[in-house]
Amino acid sequence: MPFLQLTFDLGAIDAGVAEGACFAAGAFSVTFSDARDDAVLEPAPGEVRLWPATRVQALFADSEDAAAVARAVAAALEIRPAGLRTQMLADRLWEREWLEHFHAMRFGRRLWVAPRHERLACDAVVVHLDPGLAFGTGTHATTAMCLAWLDEHLASGARVIDYGCGSGILGLAAAKLGAERVECFDIDPQALTATAENADGNGVADRVCIVRRAEALMDEADVLLANILSSTLCALAPRFAELVRPGGRVVLAGLLAREVVEVTRAYDAWFDMRRFGARDDWVGLAGVRSLRTD
Numbered sequence: 314m315p316f317l318q319l320t321f322d323l324g325a326i327d328a329g330v331a332e333g334a335c336f337a338a339g340a341f342s343v344t345f346s347d348a349r350d351d352a353v354l355e356p357a358p359g360e361v362r363l364w365p366a367t368r369v370q371a372l373f374a375d376s377e378d379a380a381a382v383a384r385a386v387a388a389a390l391e392i393r394p395a396g397l398r399t400q401m402l403a404d405r406l407w408e409r410e411w412l413e414h415f416h417a418m419r420f421g422r423r424l425w426v427a428p429r430h431e432r433l434a435c436d437a438v439v440v441h442l443d444p445g446l447a448f449g450t451g452t453h454a455t456t457a458m459c460l461a462w463l464d465e466h467l468a469s470g471a472r473v474i475d476y477g478c479g480s481g482i483l484g485l486a487a488a489k490l491g492a493e494r495v496e497c498f499d500i501d502p503q504a505l506t507a508t509a510e511n512a513d514g515n516g517v518a519d520r521v522c523i524v525r526r527a528e529a530l531m532d533e534a535d536v537l538l539a540n541i542l543s544s545t546l547c548a549l550a551p552r553f554a555e556l557v558r559p560g561g562r563v564v565l566a567g568l569l570a571r572e573v574v575e576v577t578r579a580y581d582a583w584f585d586m587r588r589f590g591a592r593d594d595w596v597g598l599a600g601v602r603s604l605r606t607d
Contacts, residue, residue: 334389335371419466455566481508554583
């Protein structure tokens, strides 16, 4: 069955109002997406964080009168119908579409992230992961930098914290690369569920521990990974200093180039911070925990 897709720019329209107008006109799904190329990282549970330039796409069952649907939505939003674009989409097997476009990716010398249906050479270190509701498949620049860092620097037997784990991709990679224990924490219960399932699917559930309360995380970690928003990274600097052993490392991503100075300043009291990567205006920072105990 074909579908009618209705697309328009959100502009100053309230997101909830736009969504309601589409559903009232018969839409069965409404999607908000980036219309320009602005960075927005994972929102908190229940939060809707939109881009400065947001595009709205609504899908309707096949309609004989696309213009009538556009007029109904435009009237509800009090905008001109000419500002809405309509397009007929053929029905597809969307899961197969994704499988045809997402393939194994290498990070560093030996680490790969691959969909579950792909198999690689036996000497590769592979994290098998399919996209789901939780954030993280390795395609984002910040995740890719962290994976490459793990491939180059993680020592066998390390004790690792993945703070803000999303799908668990960084924690799973650490376990696959030889970490002795990995503790994964996220404020989103869906992320913890996804991480547990992915750990089981990768055969590392015995070394990946799901932690539901931040205060329950181990101290004396060898490596703490945090791919989260820069404002949160700054606020957590004292806590991360408590969790990482002297001589251990903190690996931070999720910050833009313009935020490096602020984040570095927040960690300088406890860590010797250095850039370890930059990609698409995103920067990765890694720091060694001071040997001082004060």
